[in-house]
Structure formats: structure tokens, C-alpha cells
Amino acid sequence: AQTVTQSQPEMSVQEAETVTLSCTYDTSESNYYLFWYKQPPSRQMILVIRQEAYKQQNATENRFSVNFQKAAKSFSLKISDSQLGDTAMYFCAFMRNTGNQFYFGTGTSLTVIP
Amino acid sequence: DAGVIQSPRHEVTEMGQEVTLRCKPISGHNSLFWYRQTMMRGLELLIYFNNNVPIDDSGMPEDRFSAKMPNASFSTLKIQPSEPRDSAVYFCASSFRMSYSGNTIYFGEGSWLTVV
Numbered sequence: 001a002q003t004v005t006q007s008q009p010e011m012s013v014q015e016a017e018t019v020t021l022s023c024t025y026d027t028s029e030s031n032y033y034l035f036w037y038k039q040p041p042s043r044q045m046i047l048v049i050r051q052e053a054y055k056q057q058n059a060t061e062n063r064f065s066v067n068f069q070k071a072a073k074s075f076s077l078k079i080s081d082s083q084l085g086d087t088a089m090y091f092c093a094f095m096r097n098t099g100n101q102f103y104f105g106t107g108t109s110l111t112v113i114p
Numbered sequence: 115d116a117g118v119i120q121s122p123r124h125e126v127t128e129m130g131q132e133v134t135l136r137c138k139p140i141s142g143h144n145s146l147f148w149y150r151q152t153m154m155r156g157l158e159l160l161i162y163f164n165n166n167v168p169i170d171d172s173g174m175p176e177d178r179f180s181a182k183m184p185n186a187s188f189s190t191l192k193i194q195p196s197e198p199r200d201s202a203v204y205f206c207a208s209s210f211r212m213s214y215s216g217n218t219i220y221f222g223e224g225s226w227l228t229v230v
Contacts, residue, residue, distance in 0.1 A: 035218065043151075043203055045221035091157065101170065102147075102219060104157045 004094050006105035013082045014113050020067075021077045021108045023092030029053075031097040034068065034075045039107070040088040048090070051075065053097075082112045116140070118222035120206050126228045132194040135225045138187055139208030147219060148181055148191050149205040157205075163189065164211065196229045203227070 003026045013019035025034070036048040051059045051068050058066050063083075067076045079086055092105040119138040127133055139146045147162040161171040163183045171181070178197070183189040193200055203226050209219040 043224050106156050
């Protein structure tokens, strides 16, 4: 079974600073997909970034980037120049290449402090 | 492009009543998911469909819950009879899945259910 672990239930960061959210996962698969979703207070689940395991290059989307360490099964999210609108719950998710089910972590609640 | 559309956005109902949640996936998507989110249990996958066929319903909590997908553009999640412990946010999500590759799932805005 696949598991996704987010060991930081809550984090905070000063506005304009950089913060890194951790995620580890457990799988025996060699090819899979990893995602970070953001859930602001409105509860909408918004895709932040996606990484294919077969790609060595870390994905980047504007201020959001990942550090994907396949051997260590680690997939952290770095948010640069944090903004107040980044305040949200962040979920790490795993999807097998041969399946269609997403496995979500328990989330990290991020607060950006003005 | 329209995203995943869910209705109702908010529902308050009395214990014992039937609740029906509706979902319209993104046009062209062939997979549909129903998730439930609570503080205690986080995000739980209830059921997912591929090409309108239920593939995995092992997350459906009990017989009071049922889901249907009569066509590619519509799905329902029904709770009958509803209980206070069913209070949660119910998300519908969809994706386009090819045979040997995964794809991103896109979520609706959720249906907030309160059973009193």
C-alpha cells in the first residue's frame, strides 16, 4: 500500500520569506506522480505543482518549486517570497502510474504572517 | 473552461433525511472521484469511476451511501438515511486517465453537508 506522510501539522512564515513543507511517501513502484495541492479557507482544492517520478528535473511553478529525492522518497515544496494569499492547508499526494487512485497526506497548515 | 461543478454548495438537513449531492465533471474527463473531508479523518476517497463504471468503492462507509454515474457528465452521491456523523465537506473530482499513465485530478468546490 502507498502511504504519504506530512510530518509538519502546522507551519508559519513571515511574508516575503521562504518556507519548505516536507512530504515523504512509501511505495514499491518505480514510476508514479507526485502532487502538491493547496486548500485555502474557502476549502477549494487547488493544484499547485506536479512531478513525474521519471523526470529528474525538479518541477517549478513561479514561486513554487519542489525538491524531489526519489531514492529518499521525499518530495518537499518550497514557497519563495511568501504572500498572505499562500495561507492555506497544503496536501501532498501520490498517484501510481498504473492506477488512478490518489493517496493524500494529512496536510500542513501554513500561515503567512504579515 | 468550466471546472468540476458541484451542487449544492451548502446543505443543512435533519437526521434521517435523504441527501443527494451532484457533480458534473470536466468535459472530456473519463475518471470521477468522490472524496469526503473531515477534521478527524482528513481526505478520504469514497469511490471512483472510470468510464462511468465504479472501479473502487471500498471507501464507501456503509450501505447508507450510494453513488451513481449514469453518463459521462453527471454523478450523484446519495446518503439515506443521513446521520450527524456524515457532516463533512464532500468533494467531487475528475481527471482524464490514459491506459498507462496517470493524470492530474481537478476538484470541485465541495459540498458542505451538515446533518443536525
